[in-house]
Amino acid sequence: MSIVIGYVKLYGSKESVTEVENEYYREQAKQSEQARLMAIARDIIWAFEKDDKNWEKYVPELNALIEDAYTSQLETFEYTDDKSIEYIIDLKQNIETCINSQQQRLITRHVDHGLPPHWQLQTENVARFSLDENSDEYKDARGVFNKTMSNKYDTILRIERIQNKQWYTQYNSYKSFSSKKDTERKLFHGCRQESIDLIINSFFNRSFAGVNGTVYGQGAYFSANASYSHNYAKPSTQNSERYMFVVSVIVGKSTLGNTNMKIPPAGFDSTTDGDHIYVTYRDDQAYAEYLIVYK
CATH class of the missing domain: 3.30.720.50 (Signal recognition particle alu RNA binding heterodimer, srp9/1)
Incomplete structure (x- = not known):
């Protein structure tokens, strides 16, 4: 031959x-x-x-x-x-x-339409699925959470995968066409129970800005440290559960923010405290992948 x-x-x-x-x-x-x-x-x-x-x-x-x-x-x-x-x-x-x-x-x-292959099939736009504790996906999400959570909690009750087709499609489109796609980071966003459905259905809408302060800009706030976001995951008055999102964020080029900023300065994509806090100003710049429910 x-x-x-x-x-x-x-x-x-x-x-x-x-x-x-x-x-x-x-x-x-x-x-x-x-x-x-x-x-x-x-x-x-x-x-x-x-x-x-x-x-x-x-x-x-x-x-x-x-x-x-x-x-x-x-x-x-x-x-x-x-x-x-x-x-x-x-x-x-x-x-x-x-x-x-x-x-x-x-x-x-x-x-x-280009949705993640590991997603479960859904007939509606938004769905939430509890992960199997023995699955690699569950273990990976738990590992990301534990890495910066220290000893702030006793137990994880469940981890839910968020499947919002419209939101993911918009985020993936922004990521695909952004020259800053290599700046994608896994960040955290702690919240009260009453904010969960608002976020899942309406994204990290900038109209929510100001709920926990606007020190580094009037946008959606995320932290690289789960232990910091834990401070905003106030326990439910019904069952003492706490809630934290694991979020994929395209931080892009970031600059030091201040309370007067409604958008980042020209040439920048987000604002920051210079350490672990990031503030975004576009709804399609972040996607909540998981909701961790814990005590």
Whole structure:
């Protein structure tokens, strides 16, 4: 065999060369099909309803086959799972039926607009999901929290992943087109219980500025130290729970702020105390990834 840029030369008997050539094309077709399946799974997600508001994605191969049937305008699609159980999907009514038991469940088709692949499927714009304590995602979020939290708390009750599609899309767009994307940092924002839904649904809106002071500017405040943000995570009067967001922030170029600043000076993206506090002035400059509930 001789490899030249752009092509491969094979030497041997006619039969052996033909066999290798056929195997090459089979492998090429296999890789192309696998790439197609994964491309579809990135952009189009088919899922079935497990229970109220919880959906499970089909595996990539089956996801692509369902999408092929859908785009071919077929009314139904049949398949057999890895346990040899047969199903039929009504693509008009979005219902899947188990042929053996006749049990039915809803299915949905979701067009993915660049959302994180580890997110759970959601039908609404905003959703919150408690993380499994044994998952790497939970352990990573807890590790970020503990790194600067010292001994300020007794126990973490839960960590929730925040899935706000509109907010994430805006943040990701700002990050993608910003020349300061390499300044993304994981920061913290402690708050009272009554502020949680406002933040999750309305972002770190600058109209909230001033609730905890405006010493370094009239924007949204974050700290690199969880132990500092803990001071603003006042315990709930109902159950003594405290709340802190782990936030991805594009700090960009930062300058020392003061109480009169409504926007950063020209050429700057945020203001700071010169140490661990950062103040942002754009709604799409920060995204709350997790809410940590603790005591």
